[in-house]
Amino acid sequence: MNSSEPTAMREITYREAAREALHEALTNDERVFLMGEDVGRYGGSYAVSLGFLEEFGPERIRDTPLSESAFVGAGIGAAIGGMRPIVEVMTVNFSLLAADQIINTAATYLHMSGGQINVPLVIRMATGGGLQLAAQHSHSLENLYAHIPGLKVLTPATVEDVRGMLATALADPDPVLIFEHILLYNRKGLLAEQAGAVDIDRAxxxxxxxxxxxxxxxxxxxxxxxxxxxxxxxxxxxxxxxxxxxxxxxxxxxxxxxxxxxxxxxxxxxxxxxxxxxxxxxxxxxxxxxxxxxxxxxxxxxxxxxxxxxxxxxxxxxxxxxxxxxxxxxxxxxx
Amino acid sequence: MITAAEPLPDTVDGEHALVLFTQMLRVRRFEEKSAEMYSKGNIRGFLHLYIGEEAVGTGIMQSVAPQDAVVATYREHGHALLRGIPMNAVMAEMFGKQEGCSRGRGGSMHLFDKATRFIGGNAIVGGGLPVAVGYALAAKMRGTDAVAWCIFGEGAMAEGEFHESLNLAELWQLPVVFCCENNFYAMGTALDRSESETRLVEKARSYRLDAEVVDGMDVLATEAAARRAADSARSGNGPYFIEFQTYRFKAHSMFDAERYRSKEEVHEHELHGPLRTFAARLSASGLLDDDKRATLEAEIAAEIEAAVAFAEAGTPEPVDDLTRFVYSEVQP
Structure with missing residues (x-):
């Protein structure tokens, strides 16, 4: 990153940077798959995974029924079973339907099992207001999850972070939640040509x-x-x-x-x-x-x-x- | 005593039948000892005994292969023992010692063992079903022939997670065997007071699963049903649902005054208990006499006494370790 050569930069939207991160993860690791509501044929409710179904196929780009608890829990089970699932929950408000799985299961298993069962699961979800979506699609509930020991809670605000946090989250042995603010998807930023993984430790x-x-x-x-x-x-x-x-x-x-x-x-x-x-x-x-x-x-x-x-x-x-x-x-x- | 017990059919291997009996007896005696240890104060918190339901877990476990995972509930001591978690580790766990299978952090309701893929003791009713579906998804995506065995009580069938999980498992044709232990009471609420449709297999069939109901007090029936389910799930036919009709002879937990059922009702079921009836059949087949029974009892008693001694001698985890394993210790 800190080479003395001037870094070539390009302009990119947050959506495109999120998409590149997912694309890279799916390309680099066959254990990685994406599942959630309308991630496949629809292309993602915020169009982040548009075209992935055609490229990676229905085994790895899984449209789910509207069953947040089942597909988040299935992500936990698949993670325990050796896969590296990325679960997309359409908005943080809907994640409350899966709160049992996130809080009672994903966050507890490692400690409750005495260090045996870790859950390498990544959950992405949209958060925040500003698009006139009213009281069931606009809330910023990430703090609820930040309350929970056992979870890591990421809030990428820049194109570098949304591009680079996913790989680090996937390498993490424990459950990581990534919150993408809905107003950021169309925002443009400058991204280094060689942009890659970033830390998930420091402000x-x-x-x-x-x-x-x-x-x-x-x-x-x-x-x-x-x-x-x-x-x-x-x-x-x-x-x-x-x-x-x-x-x-x-x-x-x-x-x-x-x-x-x-x-x-x-x-x-x-x-x-x-x-x-x-x-x-x-x-x-x-x-x-x-x-x-x-x-x-x-x-x-x-x-x-x-x-x-x-x-x-x-x-x-x-x-x-x-x-x-x-x-x-x-x-x-x-x- | 059961009178005029039928001998075992010729198709049943006598030695295997004795193994089944011994496994059930081992769970029964372990649970009795657990209750005793609870009243002595060595085991605290919630304690849910499996007494009366031993034929279910015993029958299931005959078909659980090493590569399979088991996801169980908070009434899981029997499943843990039958799956092969050492009795010492289970008893030490309930004593809250670090030699326990979950280092004493989970207790009775949260037995875990990575080596045997025993993925918990989950005490959220219905909470284990999605996890089992996910394990099966991983097995299928990785091309293994592992099956996820998902054990839950009929109370879980009122939870949304039951319906979401069966739908997803069938939709994706995943190798999950859903094992419903129907003991007819969700804690204190009788089945017909909590379900509009008490024919539980119909719920599974409505999601197009292969489903059957079996006598959960007959270990030969439970074993056969689990084998059919395993064969089906392992050969790529998707999920399978079995309702095991059984009965809990003891209170829901040690805090339960049992106001919701009569002593007569419990007694009636005890007369047809899984151990009693199977012992009678073994006797009728000439496989079990008083001497043999005494030998089995003595061997089991010795193992249990050793487990209690192991648990008593166990050490409490240092408080300095309290915050270990909130996150994995090996970070990338």
Whole structure:
């Protein structure tokens, strides 16, 4: 990665990068297969696996019935049986129908069996709001899974991460959940020609700054980047930390940025009560209380089921202006 | 005593019949000892005994091949022993010792053994069915002839996971044998109080599975049914469903006051219990007399005493190890 030669870059959408990752995984390892609702003939509900059925065949690109619990559980059984399944759940809301398998089975078997039965399963799902899909297709429930020991929870926000996290997740011996924000699929980014696997351990600073840390992940990353740009025009240099992984959280990177800027705003499309933003706030207080100049601020979804109407949905989700306002408040000490 | 027991048919090998009896007896005595150890406080938590249902697991396991997987429930001591997990490891597990088959982390309800592909003790009713389907999917995709044996109670048939799993297994023609142990009570809820259709095979047939119902108290019948299922699943005919009609002689767990059934009902079933009736048939065939029975009892008692001693001598896992195996220790 760090060769002295200039890296050739190309522009690519998040969808295409996700697709390349899947294509590579299916090509490189015959144990890998993809299953889920409409991943085959339909091409994936977000068109990520379009054309795969023709290329890899119905044995490895498996359309499933609308039976989330059965096909997620089948992924667990297949993983135990020596395969490397990638299970696609259409949206995080639907994953609740498989919560038994994810939480009671995938997350417990290794520990409960005294270290014998590991579950090398990857589950991908779409998350987040912004497409006016209302309250059963728009929620950001990744925090529910980040609560569970035994799971790893990834939230790729960039084309490099969605391209590179899958291979690392597949090499992982334990269950890994990958959350892809629905607003990211059409987003373009620059990807190195030689892009490959990336770590799934560390958060990443996406923009350096000295006055305030914007701590975020997933779809909210780009709102924070935009907010940082606006703040810079007003003389406030915001550092943007992309968590990348919600479980295990990279405390070191969180504490490092807070220790640098002494001010933190956490931006999360999930709800504030009992959310990942609450967890991060607690960790900052536990580990870096005296580094803080002012209390941590949070910009989260309003505590309502996400509504359909555009103006209401916009009002319910974190927006750039709110992030800017929260950052200014924590920098200036007042609104 | 059963009067005028029928001798075994000539087609049954006498030595094999004695093996079946011995296996059932071994499970029975192990369970009795478990209850005793529970009342002494050596076993805690939930304890679900298999007493009365031994012919089901014993019949099934005759057809379980080494390459097969077994996915069981929380009433699985018998299955674990019959599958070949050493009795020492099972007893030590229930004592919560690290010499147990799950290092003492699972207890009675979560016996695991990778070596024999015993994939749990799952205590979520219905939760094991999708896992068994997945194991069968892997077996099929890898081109092996392994079969996934999925054991569950009739209570699981009210769960969505039952219906999703049978549909998927049939749709994809996977080698799963769904073994329903119908003891007629889902904990305390009688079958006809929880199912609108009590002919359970009809549910399986509605998903186009080959399905049969057998007398789960007759080990020859359970063995034969499991063999038909194994032959079918192993030869690529997709999943198979067997309803084993059986009865639980003891309480659901040690916390159960059994308010939902009468002592007379239990007694009536005990008279036709799997050990009692099979012993009578063995006697009628001249295969089992008092001396032989005493020898078997003594051998089993010795094994059980040794298992208890092993479990008592076992060591608690160090608390420092508590967080081990939340994630795999070998990372790529």
């Amino acid at each position: 990443r600073v996406r923009r350096e700054g000295t006055h305030v840390s914007l701590i975020t992940y997933g779809g909210s990353l780009w709102k924070c980047m935009e907010a940082a740009e606006l703040l810079a025009q007003q003389g406030i240099e915001a550092e943007v930390l992309d968590l990348r992984i919600l479980r295990p959280l990279d405390d070191e990177s969180i504490i490092a940025t807070v220790s640098k800027t002494h001010r933190a705003v956490i931006v999360d499309e999930g709800w504030r009560s009992g959310g990942i933003s609450a967890e991060i706030t607690a960790r900052i207080h536990e580990q870096a209380f005296y580094e803080l100049d002012l209390p941590v601020q949070r910009v989260c979804a309003v505590e309502v089921p996400i509504p359909y109407a555009k103006h209401l949905e916009d009002a319910a989700l974190p927006q750039v202006e709110e992030i800017v306002a929260a950052a200014k408040k924590v920098v200036n000490g007042h609104d």
